[in-house]
Amino acid sequence: MKIKRFFAKDMRTALLQVKEELGSEAVIMSNKKVAGGVEIVAAIDGESSPSTASQRLNKPQQPAQSQYTQMAAPAAPAGRRQLDDDKVSLQTSAEGGRSMTKRFANMLKQYSHGADDEPQHRAENEDSLSALLNRQSSTGHKPHSNHQPHSNRQSLGNQQSSGNHQSSGNQQSHGSLDSAFARETGLSKLIAEDRRVERPTPRLDPTRYDRGRENPQSKGSDAEMETMREEMTSIRRLLEHQVSGLMWQEVERREPLRAMLIKRLERMGVSAELADQMACYIPEDTKPARAWKALLALVADQISVTQKDILKRGGIVALLGPTGVGKTTTVAKLAARAAMEYGADNVALVTTDTYRIGAHEQLSIYGRIMGCPVRVAKDSSELADVIYQLRNRRLILVDTAGMGQRDVRLSEQLDTLMQESGSVINSYLVLPATAQRKVLQETIEHFRRIPLSGCILTKLDESLSLGEFISVVIQNALPVAYIANGQRVPEDIVIAQPKYMIAKANELLEKSTENEPHYWNSDSEGL
Template sequence: MKIRRFFGKDMREALSQVKAELGSDAVIMSNRKVADGIELVAAYDKEPEAKLAVPKPAPKAPGQKTMPSLSEIIGDDGPDSLKALLEKQHGASPSAVASSQPQAPASAQPMSANAKHANEIASHLDFSEAFLDDVENQQPNHDLSDQGVYPEHQASSIGETPATQSAELAQIKEELASLRDVLQYQVADLMEAKNKRQKPVHQYLVTRLTDMGLSSALAKQLISYTPAHYNERDAWAYLLNLLANRINVTGNDILSSQGAVALVGPTGTGKTTTVAKLAARYAQKYGAESVAMITIDTYRIAAYEQLATYGKIIGCTVRKAQTSEELADLLFQLRHKRLVLIDTAGFSQRDCRLIKQIRQFDNGQMPNVKKYLVAQANTQYPALQRIIQAYDDVELSGCIFTKLDECYSLGEVLSAAVEYQLPVSYVTDGQKVPEDIKIAEAKSLVSAAAKLYKKYGLNHTSGNNAIKTA
């Protein structure tokens, strides 16, 4: 095979050189734009003849169209652009020529010179169309139009509106992003399969931790510290102890300190009941006159009446504040109390009123108020993330997990507490005041999470595999 490079100021001139030196059967290997024009790399199986012999067309029959020769299609007198060249070739396609010629049986006579020439045109037409697609895929439109190629395409591109181009670009970006996500998923799946083969025990334990409710990131982080020689039982006990060591607990900090404490959090988490439980416990320890309760919940019906009822039972002072100025004034009036518990309104983390309420504690006139987040222990992990992130600008002294008696899994709240480094102060597990509140202990929380997983999470105990039929 003979390979040659050809240079021309445009595609037509370069193709003409290929045809003149290697003939019409040459194969274009590559093309690229250079400083002076176009560079083509062409190959030919046989030695080229001194001059390409072009068969003469047969005499024109009555009513028969004259077939253009190869020299007329790609020659010095051809069109000035590759696009026009292809349009001319399409006009002289073999199917059009064959439809206008009388059909003869194939066994009656051998292939005529015209038929051979038509095959040459068809072959070159297929090559030109494929070559055009290759050029359009490899070269930007503006580069080819600079060399005189595709003037019509350039005109259509100029006519496109910026909105159309922007929409097409956005669609391409969306498709690329989708392909990237699929590839990342496939690679992650391959890596996971590889890890399962290399460390089957570790991967099994990761699955157990995630089934217990822990996030995938925390589960993988914990498993990375597990010794490789541990069996499944020892490794599981090691992981539970490691998780307990990662949980930060504050102890009985609220009931052992003085000052003002506000409980914040979403609606329905049990803030009012928790305030009453803490007040009752404090009254048992230091006396009812040493504690007071304030509510700034002016949105919920009978919010003050509910807290006032608890205050009558406990025997402590209960007040209501509607503005930050009233709250600051009440805190000043109750400064002789050892502990003032503030009950806030419950808002969704997406509610703008939540931010307004939080700012009541930072108006410059307010004394130092410790803030504790109250969250339900049965909240989904993504919701917990959003709740904690809503209080990014608030200095939280700790959190209280409520409604443990309604949980089927505790891993979600433990995972959120570890990942966001949120200290856990108390847990509640019922509506009784003040019995159903306990000081948070890391080992007790992890043990409760493991028991719930064993009771509800394992396949052989969950009962999810049972098929109910009518």
């Protein structure tokens, strides 16, 4: 057996080299891809050579019957039965060889017909050598490879004619059958491997998601899912409400005093969280009237107030807050108190409210009545100049422009003034007692962008409950400085006291529940 290794740039060129050097009877032993191309190891029987192989293809073979006659002529008459059996067996093998050779001839015939006959025989000879050669020729891009297939096709055509001539002779030896079978097996493996390498990778379709979105069935399913989600949400809320009701019933059954105290604090306006926390400190065996007074005292202890009076401490005091909370009236009350105690020469008023028509006129009238100077500052630079001119005054009260709790431009100006000029400004937030708890909480959160020294409660005389304000100042730990309970200047303003605030809140609660017999009344005196 003769074995030889071939190197080529592609599989087609390597196969042509094998056919040219070893003939069509060569067997492909192995193939693999290497750097620069492919490597094929082919082999042929030692008795055969390229010249003898070509001669064998061109020389017509004798019929199988004549060959058998020549082989059986020297045999003895006694062994004729055995020779007859061998004849039958050889004829059967020859028929198998003819079918194998015919198939290989069809493969070569398909390749010789070219690209025109390729679609016709593709289904029958998909694993043939011509299909592999056609794929290799279609993938080639270099110019010098365009002339090579023509000559190779001619040589293959000659081989095809010789192969057809062999098949018409109906003779084949056992060695030729084995070689043909080995060639077909090697070529099939080679073609299968080449197809596996050249199989293109599937690409994702980027429009499949758009098609899914445009599908009306998907839109309908999305609407159904949204409806189901809403129903599940409503069911969940209903269950939560029922469970909370059951839990509250359990609290009322086990701790009736605590449940009554929580309800009463909530009726006062205190938040549910704070009411629950405060009621936990009251023992369950305490009498109701005594328990309520103890609870009010406990709430009063949680309210913080300023340690120093604004009038006694002096300095620069700015009142901040939303529009309409009573900043100007509170400034006038504090100025009148300071003028009565320290003299009008030690008090000065400054207003920055230039947005409303005639806003500074009200403060100017109060200043003329009290004999205190009144200045107007349009921006932060003018405010800094005015404060510097009035630096010898004991108390400078600044009335800021009333803006919503979501607009803190003036607060930012005061913060910038403190950083640039070095002036210490004590800012107090003015909160009305008539506001809702959420409004008060939002106001504190927005104005806390600057340091707050405390707050001043106004419009207590117009309020129906004080629990909202108490809850907010306790939860935010905001000290209370003054409480304004009327429009009179300077009478209707007092220094904040926690007991006074709790007593006022309890008084408002009893007024609102005096016609409800299931609530008990209690006297908050002695607190």
